[in-house]
Amino acid sequence: MQEKGLLIVLSGPSGVGKGTVRKEIFSHPDTAFEYSISMTTRSPREGEIDGVDYFFKSRAEFEHLIKQGKLLEYAEFVGNYYGTPVDYVRETLDSGKDVFLEIEVKGARQVREKFPEGLFIFLMPPSLSELKNRIVTRGTETDDIIQNRMLSAREEIEMMELYDYVVENDQVERACERVKAIVTAEHCRRERVEHRYKKLLEVE
Numbered sequence: 001m002q003e004k005g006l007l008i009v010l011s012g013p014s015g016v017g018k019g020t021v022r023k024e025i026f027s028h029p030d031t032a033f034e035y036s037i038s039m040t041t042r043s044p045r046e047g048e049i050d051g052v053d054y055f056f057k058s059r060a061e062f063e064h065l066i067k068q069g070k071l072l073e074y075a076e077f078v079g080n081y082y083g084t085p086v087d088y089v090r091e092t093l094d095s096g097k098d099v100f101l102e103i104e105v106k107g108a109r110q111v112r113e114k115f116p117e118g119l120f121i122f123l124m125p126p127s128l129s130e131l132k133n134r135i136v137t138r139g140t141e142t143d144d145i146i147q148n149r150m151l152s153a154r155e156e157i158e159m160m161e162l163y164d165y166v167v168e169n170d171q172v173e174r175a176c177e178r179v180k181a182i183v184t185a186e187h188c189r190r191e192r193v194e195h196r197y198k199k200l201l202e203v204e
């Protein structure tokens with residue numbers, strides 16, 4: 001029987017740089033896991049391609065997918081829906097490949113409930129002031145919105161306890177190296193591999 005792949009979930013507070021770390025990981029040709037492209041109702045940003053960056057959907061289409069049970073998880077974030085297509089994830093895991101999700105924390109909590117055996121990595125900013133800097137320099141948000149985002153970030157950081165590993169995003173390259181090292185280690189975890197080696201004993 002084909003051994004299942006590993007479900008890897010990278011999450012963390014808004015503004016921590018999840019997207020940047022994910023893009024950096026997938027820019028390396030040696031990356032052996034598959035990125036699950038999310039569905040979203042937000043409009044494409046300049047340069048974004050449907051089916052590459054996201055599957056862009058209308059609200060009605062997205063709500064239909066929810067009703068049909070086609071999403072492993074979904075969440076509303078800054079007025080738009082985001083969700084993970086369940087068929088792609090299950091089929092890819094069944095084919096033995098690792099699947100990588102980069103999602104916000106509410107969605108990650110839903111995945112933890114459905115896939116407790118997944119590998120959950122929390123990306124952490126070096127400090128709250130650094131996170132604020134990133135949110136301020138990223139966009140055109142007003143002071144009120146920035147205050148709100150900082151409040152949500154505190155709540156999001158408290159969700160760290162649902163995760164297996166915490167990676168500080170002090171520097172993108174270093175954070176990627178740590179994520180990849182964690183995945184490698186997870187593949188060697190005794191509980192995951194011992195059945196394979198016990199079979200060897202049966203043959204001898």
Ligand code: 5GP
Pocket residue numbers: 014018019038039042073074075077082083084102103104105106107108
């Ligand atoms: P952006 O609009 O900047 O691409 O993404 C906004 C947020 O949505 C980011 O925190 C990103 O990680 C998160 N996100 C992207 N895809 C998904 C998804 O499929 N599910 C959930 N829950 N969050 C997602």
